[in-house]
Amino acid sequence: MTKPRSRRGGGRPTIADVARKAGVGAITVSRALREPGRVSEDLRRQIQAAVDELGYVPDPNARALASARAEVFGVLVPSLTNNVFAEVVRGIYDSLSDSPFRIQIGNTHYSGLEEERLLQVFGSQRPAALIVAGIDQTPSARRLLENAGCPVVQVMETGPDPVDMMVGFSHLDGGRTAAEHLLQAGYRKIGFIGARMDPRSQRRLAGYRAAMDAAGLFDARLVTTTPVPSSVTLGRELFREALAKMPTLDGVFCNNDDIALGVLFECHRASIDVPKQIGIVGFNDLDMMQVSFPSITSVRTHRYEIGTRAVAMALSAIAGNRPEQRIVDLGFELMRRESTGR
Amino acid sequence: MTKPRSRRGGGRPTIADVARKAGVGAITVSRALREPGRVSEDLRRQIQAAVDELGYVPDPNARALASARAEVFGVLVPSLTNNVFAEVVRGIYDSLSDSPFRIQIGNTHYSGLEEERLLQVFGSQRPAALIVAGIDQTPSARRLLENAGCPVVQVMETGPDPVDMMVGFSHLDGGRTAAEHLLQAGYRKIGFIGARMDPRSQRRLAGYRAAMDAAGLFDARLVTTTPVPSSVTLGRELFREALAKMPTLDGVFCNNDDIALGVLFECHRASIDVPKQIGIVGFNDLDMMQVSFPSITSVRTHRYEIGTRAVAMALSAIAGNRPEQRIVDLGFELMRRESTGR
DNA sequence: GCCTGAGATGGTAGCGCTACCATTTGCATG
DNA sequence: CATGCAAATGGTAGCGCTACCATCTCAGGC
Incomplete structure (x- = not known):
């Protein structure tokens, strides 16, 4: 009666x-499961047999409580349906599928x-690592990241001042490259069309503007956001708007591919x-x-x-290795196609 | 020395x-946070003040261990990048954003x-609810769902034999409706083009076939998967393949919109x-x-x-209410457009 | 004034696991 | 042959929280 066998x-x-x-x-079982190398092969076999027979699965909550560390990667993205982030998330999932780590998006x-709110929630679990999209966290969010007590990877962009690590590329350079390509192809009245206009889109716009300014062709009426x-x-609607404003438009750099398709x-x-008549x-x-x-x-x-690399860096940091590079620039590649083949 | 204050x-x-x-x-604090109604207003205020001042955030792991129930919704989808599932997941997230529940995908x-593997992992956490895509679980997966000890919602499809609850629609009817529409529009050599061919696509194909059979127009060479x-x-490639097999093709029902766009x-x-010449x-x-x-x-x-409804049903079941309907058919709607306007 | 019961609060004893610190063993070292 | 040391194993004491079961208070009924 003193031991009401598994009450709850x-x-x-x-x-x-x-x-x-x-x-x-019990400790030996725990060790056999987590650090098999530290348990003799004999016992390991015996324990494995018992685990299999009972169908034992460790309770991750108890584990997290006892070790003050949950085997969870926290991932913060601004959108679930935007294909761009979905791809990053897929990379993260695929890289983590054989590890004990769970993922929380x-x-x-x-x-x-x-x-900020999500960071608070995630932090309360003491995650093994945090992966967050973007580099424009609020001061308070940044503080939460700094005090998270785990590796942090900012993804999608690169910038000068990482919280911990970064994987991405320069959206400004990307925007500039796109605009310069249109310029080189002979387009002159090149518009910028952008929806959502998050910080990354803003920087693509800035890159576009830099190229247009350098060519002496910038005009505020070319920009539709x-x-x-x-x-x-x-995309279709914004393009009509852009054309109405500037009927002589002969090219557009779109914020993203959905917009570009709408334009087409x-x-x-x-x-x-x-x-x-129009380059896209x-x-x-x-x-x-x-x-x-x-x-x-x-x-x-x-x-x-970006997703796989972020995980690799986080995993390495968890293992105690300081990364060779804290900032990884994966770059981008201009794919020249028919839409600008004047 | 007997109490090494917060060792870990x-x-x-x-x-x-x-x-x-x-x-x-401590209990009163716990109650004030979880069931405010059971604590006097005075204490509640006092406790809230202490919480705010200390910046206290409950440890979800300790909570889960003590209560044998984690405030987690487990969600199982076959793909993260497929827009279809991304939308379902978005519905789930939006419905749960103001609740204490976390989500694990x-x-x-x-x-x-x-x-099966993921169900095992998820089950070990004793989630508050499980939402899984599809109705074709393996016997072993089905058993895991039945023994999960929490509400289970199967989404995307409806079928005769839910594990617990279901929200979706009939892919067979959807496929039949699409094919019948092409038939009514006057197309005769109507092909089916499908990629991936998961169970839902199979049922759309079956619906297409039923319509074609009924019209006496089915031919195995019309199907390209x-x-x-x-x-x-x-989509583009499969369409070329289909045309090569059957040059007189005058219509196609595509497995999904990506394929349809490729055909276009x-x-x-x-x-x-x-x-x-061709209806799509x-x-x-x-x-x-x-x-x-x-x-x-x-x-x-x-x-x-589908996502929001699944959450609503699960939440209601968690609250102890038996659902009025265990199977919810949200239907579908044929959107007639130019591509079939012969 | 006593009893009853509902409402509010608290104490105790875990939940299942691992950190920390023994203890034991075997074997190379001097 | 004592000594030292690493490798293998185990015991104890929590991790932070909540279920369960008191205990206490106070209103209302007799």
Whole structure:
């Protein structure tokens, strides 16, 4: 009566059950599972047999409580449906699928406040690592990251002042490269069309502007943006708006590929010849860019690799290795296609 | 010396610190946080003040261990990048953002084995609820779901035999509706083009076949499928393959919208008139379908609502209410557009 | 004034695991 | 042959929280 056998636990086998069955101490079971090298092969086999027979699965909550460290990667992204972040997340998942680490994703909805709240929630679990999109955290979010007590990787962008580590590329350079390409292809009245306009889009715009300024061709009326979330439909609308403002437009650099596709469709509909009358450049290089008719020039970004690389860096830091590079620039690649082949 | 103050904890305030500061028992703090109604307003205020001052955040791991229940929703989807599942997941996130529940997503990669493994991992945490995509679990996965000891919602599809609850629609009816629409529009040599061909795609194919059989127009050479993951590029390739097999093809029902878009692009490229020479129907009705030129007829599915509804049902079950309906069919809607307007 | 019961609060005893510190053993060293 | 040391194993004491079961207070009924 003194031992009301598993009062709350629901009857699942515990480490003590395994230990009893294997005839060893509970600690040894724990060790056999976590650091097999430190347990003799004999016992290891015995313990494995007991684990298999009982169907024992360690309780991650108890483990986290006892070791003051959860085997969880916290991942913060601004959107779940944006293909760009989905690819990063996929890279993270694939890199972690054989590890004991679980993943917890937070959706910040592009909001600094929401990011702070999620960081608070994530932090309370003492995660093994944090991966966050972007480099423009609020001061308070930044403090939370600094005090998280675990490796932190900022992804998607590079910048001068990492919290801990960074993997990404320069959106400013990407934007400039896109605009310079249009310039070189002979376009002159080159517009910028952008939706959502998060900090990364802002920097692409800045890159576009730098190229246009250098060519002495910048005009504020060339820029058409909106904070509204991006979509193909919106691309079409923004393009019509841009054309209305500036009918002599002969090229557009789009914030992203959805917008670019919307522009292309509107050109079809309005019988505007691409690339003769209008040149189009997208950003990210989604699969469809190479198949569309005409195919669309785009700045290819390495989203999946950003995810895998971020995990590799975090894992290495968890293992106690200081990274050779704290800032990893994965770059981008301009994919020249029919849409700018004047 | 007997009490080495927070040896492992990392110095974060605990419930005991809050209790001390507020001059109450630890239990009362716990209650004030979880069931405010059961604590007098006076104490509640005092406790809140102590919580704020100390910056106390409850440890979810300790909570889960003590209560044998983690405030976690486990979500299992076959793909993270497929927009369809991303939308479902977004619905889940949005519905849960103001709740104490965290979300843990597992990516099964369309693999039953992987699904079993993840169910094992998720189950070990004693989640508050499980949401899984599809109804074709392996027997072993099904057993894990039945013994999970929490509400389970199968999403995306409806079927006769839920583990617990279901939210979705009939893919068979969706496929049949699409094919019947093409038939009614006057197309005769209607092909089916499908990538990935997961169980849901199989059922759409079955629906297509039922309609074609009923019209006496089915021919095995009309069907072109591949297990390869879907993409716009692949849509183009499969369409060329289909045309090569059956040059007199005058319509296609595509497995999904990416494939449909690939078909459309190839038609542009090969100067095949849509809808005159070829009618196209997609599935899911992504945003771009209504903007493309010509716009593409598609079967609209309510993905976001599937997510929100699944959460609502799970939450209600957690609260102890038996659901009125265990199986919720959210249906679909055929969006007639230019691509079938012969 | 006593009893009853509901509401508010607290103490104790774990939840299942691991950090920390023994203890034991075997074997090379002097 | 004592000594030292590493490798293997185990015991104890929590980790921070909540379930369970008191205890206490106070209103209302007799």
